[in-house]
Structures are given as structure tokens and as C-alpha cells.
Amino acid sequence: MKARTSLTPVDLAWIVAVVAFWGFSFVPIRVALNEVPPFALAALRFFFAAVPALFFVRKPAMPWRDVAAYGLAIGLFQFGLLFLGIKLGMPVGLASLVIQVQVFFTIALAVLVTGDRLTRASIAGAAIAVVGIAALAGYKLLQGMSSTLLGFALVIVAGFAWACGNIVARNAASKYKADMLSLVVWSSLVPPLPLALLSYTLEGGNAMIASVVNASWLMWGCVFLMAWGATLFGFGSWAALLHRYPVGLVAPFGLLIPVSGLICGAVFLGERLHAVQWLGVAIVLAGLVVNVFGARWFAALRTPPAATSR
Numbered sequence: 542m543k544a545r546t547s548l549t550p551v552d553l554a555w556i557v558a559v560v561a562f563w564g565f566s567f568v569p570i571r572v573a574l575n576e577v578p579p580f581a582l583a584a585l586r587f588f589f590a591a592v593p594a595l596f597f598v599r600k601p602a603m604p605w606r607d608v609a610a611y612g613l614a615i616g617l618f619q620f621g622l623l624f625l626g627i628k629l630g631m632p633v634g635l636a637s638l639v640i641q642v643q644v645f646f647t648i649a650l651a652v653l654v655t656g657d658r659l660t661r662a663s664i665a666g667a668a669i670a671v672v673g674i675a676a677l678a679g680y681k682l683l684q685g686m687s688s689t690l691l692g693f694a695l696v697i698v699a700g701f702a703w704a705c706g707n708i709v710a711r712n713a714a715s716k717y718k719a720d721m722l723s724l725v726v727w728s729s730l731v732p733p734l735p736l737a738l739l740s741y742t743l744e745g746g747n748a749m750i751a752s753v754v755n756a757s758w759l760m761w762g763c764v765f766l767m768a769w770g771a772t773l774f775g776f777g778s779w780a781a782l783l784h785r786y787p788v789g790l791v792a793p794f795g796l797l798i799p800v801s802g803l804i805c806g807a808v809f810l811g812e813r814l815h816a817v818q819w820l821g822v823a824i825v826l827a828g829l830v831v832n833v834f835g836a837r838w839f840a841a842l843r844t845p846p847a848a849t850s851r
Contacts, residue, residue: 548786552782552785552786555782556778556782556791556794557797559774559778559779559782560795560801561797561801562771562775563775563802564637564797564800564803564804564805565801565802565805566766566767566775567627567633567636567637567802567805567806568633568805568810569762569764569767570623570627570633571806571810572759572760572763573760573763573764573767574627574628575760576757576760577749577752577753577760578628578749578752579621579624579625579627579740580621580625580737580739580743581736581753583616583617583620583732583736584732584734584736584737585733585753585764586620586764586768586772587616587620587729587730587736587768588733588768589764589765589768590726590729590769590772590773591726591729591730594726594773595726595727595730598722598723598726599720599723600723600727601713601717601719601724601727601728602717603717603724607712607713607717608727609731610705610709611706611709611710611713611724611728611731612728612731613731613732614709615702615706615728616728616731616732616736617731617735618698618699618702618705619699619700619702620699621739622695622696622699622702623636623640623699625692625695626691626692626694626695626699627696629689629691630689630692631689631692631693631695632806632810633802633805633810633812634802634803634804634805634806634807634810634812634814635677635803635812635814635818635822636692636802637798637799637801637802637803637806638799638802638822638825638826639674639677639696639697639700639825640696640699640700641700641798641799641825642670642697642700642701642825643700643701643704643707644666644795644832645663645666645667645670645832646700646701646703646704646705647703647704647708648663648667649704650704650705650708651708651711655708655711655712660835661835661836661839662831662832662834662835662838662839663832665831665832666829666830666831666832667828669825669827669828670824670825670828670829671828672824673820673821673822673824673827673828674697674821674825675821676817676818676820676821676824677693677818677822677825678690678693679817680815680818720780721776721779721783722773722776722777722781725772725773725776725780726773779791796826796829796830796833799822799825799826803822
């Protein structure tokens with residue numbers, strides 16, 4: 542079947558809805574963290590992402606060790622640390638942007654693990670994004686060592702964990718032809734228990750349990766939005782679109798996630814960024830754009846202009 546070169550109007554609206562929802566999903570994270578500690582919230586998110594969906598989705602056609610590796614990378618480390626970083630004061634809009642450093646971690650891991658070649662666009666994009674991250678980190682340092690700076694660092698590590706999960710998923714898709722939705726659903730069974738144990742040990746024991754038992758309907762609504770919306774609808778839709786269209790046509794829409802996150806953080810949570818932070822945001826976004834579109838720009842520069850007829 543010939544690959545499609547453009548999105549239909551319905552699919553365009555669909556993919557914009559997905560990335561906009563992913564950006565918005567940082568808001569219910571912040572709201573839910575007002576009632577439930579980070580590791581407990583992550584455990585609930587992944588438990589309800591797996592149940593009841595696993596009764597309707599087949600097990601992925603891949604070894605359990607890879608399913609577990611993906612679940613630990615995405616559930617335990619990516620979202621566990623992301624939630625903790627936000628709890629420690631990282632603004633959700635900024636978190637939605639900073640975690641996109643996973644793009645460059647993914648590229649680096651692909652070079653080291655799978656032998657991918659590093660392109661000029663990737664190097665240029667990473668160099669630009671590093672400048673932006675340095676500006677954001679420098680602003681935090683100038684404000685003094687604080688929990689917010691620790692939250693910033695945790696989101697960076699969460700981005701690395703996301704990249705590790707991307708490599709596992711990529712190998713599963715290429716080696717075992719595994720369905721990505723089934724991987725997301727069944728791997729969600731892995732992180733709830735270790736996250737719950739961490740929460741009980743580090744987040745107050747019986748007090749943690751009481752916070753979950755006594756949580757409001759608003760908190761539970763946030764959990765279901767994250768589990769069924771961001772995970773099942775988001776990742777399921779993304780996988781379906783990647784199956785229908787070339788990766789290069791779908792992937793660039795991921796750049797809208799931090800845009801949506803920043804807007805939603807400002808509208809729903811009243812978050813405001815300093816001018817230096819906005820500069821860092823713009824530089825990181827520029828690095829992501831160069832990473833996605835740089836290859837074709839470099840190719841255009843190498844192509845000689847067509848001769849004009851006299």
C-alpha cells in the first residue's frame with residue numbers, strides 16, 4: 542500500500558486533539574497531587590490504565606522481560622519522577638517542555654544501542670536545546686538551591702527514562718511486530734506494585750493510604766483522565782496514526798505538546814514564567830524544530846538551484 546503523504550481533515554483534527562490533550566493532562570497531574578503523594582498517584586494511574594483494558598486487549602507478542610522493562614521505564618521512572626518533580630514545585634507548563642529532552646536522549650540511545658547514525662540535524666537540534674535547558678537551569682540556580690531546582694532535575698531524569706522506554710518499544714515493534722496499544726496496556730501492570738511500595742515507605746505509610754481512601758471525586762476524575770485519556774486514548778490514537786501514516790508526518794505534531802502544556806498551565810493554574818524562562822522555552826522549542834525538520838533543510842541547502850531558462 543502506498544504511504545499517504547498528507548493527513549485527511551479528520552485525522553488532522555484527531556492528532557491535534559491527541560497532542561492538545563497530552564499537554565492538558567499536566568493540569569490534572571498538578572490538581573491530583575494536592576491530595577495524593579506522587580508515587581501513590583502514579584501507581585493509581587497505571588493500575589487503571591491496565592484494568593479493565595487488559596480484559597479486552599491481547600497480550601503483546603514479545604517476551605515478558607521487554608514488557609516489564611517498558612513498564613518500569615515509563616511507569617516507575619518516567620511518571621514516578623515526573624510526578625515527584627511537579628510535586629516539588631516544577632510548573633506543569635515548564636515540565637511539559639523540559640521532558641521533551643527525551644527526543645535527544647532517544648537519539649543518543651539509538652546511536653549507542655541500535656547503531657543508528659547521528660545526523661547533522663540531530664546534533665544541531667541537541668546543541669540548540671542544551672542552550673535552552675542551560676538557560677532554564679541557570680535561572681533556577683540564580684534563584685537559589687530549592688526544591689524547584691530538584692524538581693527540574695527530576696524531570697530531566699524522567700525524560701531519560703522516557704527515552705529508554707522508547708528504545709524498548711522500538712525494538713518490540715521492529716523485532717516482534719508487537720502492537721503498541723497492547724504493550725501500553727499490559728506493561729501498565731508492572732509499575733503499580735513497586736510504586737505503591739515506594740509510596741508506603743517514603744510517603745507516610747498509613748497516611749498515604751488514608752489520602753487515597755479519603756480522596757475527593759475531583760482527584761479520582763484526574764486519575765481516570767490520566768489513565769484512560771492520556772494513556773489509552775492518547776497512546777492508542779498515536780499508535781493508530783503511526784500505523785496509517787509515515788512517522789515523519791506524525792512525529793512533528795509532538796512539538797505541540799509543550800505548547801499546549803504551557804497554555805493550559807497559564808489558563809487553568811495561573812502559572813507565569815519569567816522572561817528568561819520564556820527565552821529558554823523558545824530556544825528548546827527551536828532545537829526540537831531543527832531536530833524534526835533540519836534534515837530536509839540541510840538537503841535543500843545542498844540542492845543547487847534549478848537553471849533558469851533564457
